[in-house]
Amino acid sequence: MKGFGKYWGWIVFMLLIVGWLTLDFGPVVLLALSGISAFYFFFNVPVWCGAEGRQSACRNNSHGALMGCHLRQHKWQKLKMIFWRARWTRLRQELFQNASTSLASLGGIMAVTSGVAASLQPLFGKGW
Template identity: 70%
Template sequence: MKGIGKYWGWVVFVVLIVAWLTSDFGPGALLALSALSTVYFFFRAPAWCGALGRDGACRNNSKGALMGCHINQHKWQKLKMVVIRERWRQLARELFPNATTALATAGGILAVMSGIASVLQPIWGKGW
């Protein structure tokens, strides 16, 4: 996508926040908005790669906080770090190296928490 189209996830995220504040949406809509926001921030948002290489952190553009750039090895480096417990500290450093990647990471974490809350809220009996 070119231009403003690559920022569609921010619009979805704002709608998600408004949905939580107004309580006009049901749990299914909240879950769908949370899932879309999560996918956008972790796998589609414009960010820097940040994968470690011979010359330090990679400065190429990437899609999402958990994906790398066009280099095949970088594409899966961060995603593998999510699974390997010993690499979580390094993953935390790579997810917050600059403002754009930190915003994508924070948005993704908030979207995941929103999805969990939208599932648990009807179970606890508070709300819909």
């Protein structure tokens, strides 16, 4: 995608925020918007790779905070770190290494938190 098409997830994220602030959307819509936003931030937002390299962090473009660049070794490096407890410190450093990656990581975390809250909403009286 070129131009503004790369940033479609930010519009979905803004709709999610508006939905929570106004409480006009139901839990199903909030859950769907949360899932779409989480997918965008973790697997589609344009950021730098940041994978561990020989000399420093990789500066190639990548898609998503959890994905690497076009290099095969970097492609799944961050995603695999989630499942290895010994690598969580390095994962945190890579997810919050600069402003764009930090915004993508925080957006993804907020979207997942929103999804959990939307799925728990019927238990606290809001209903589906």
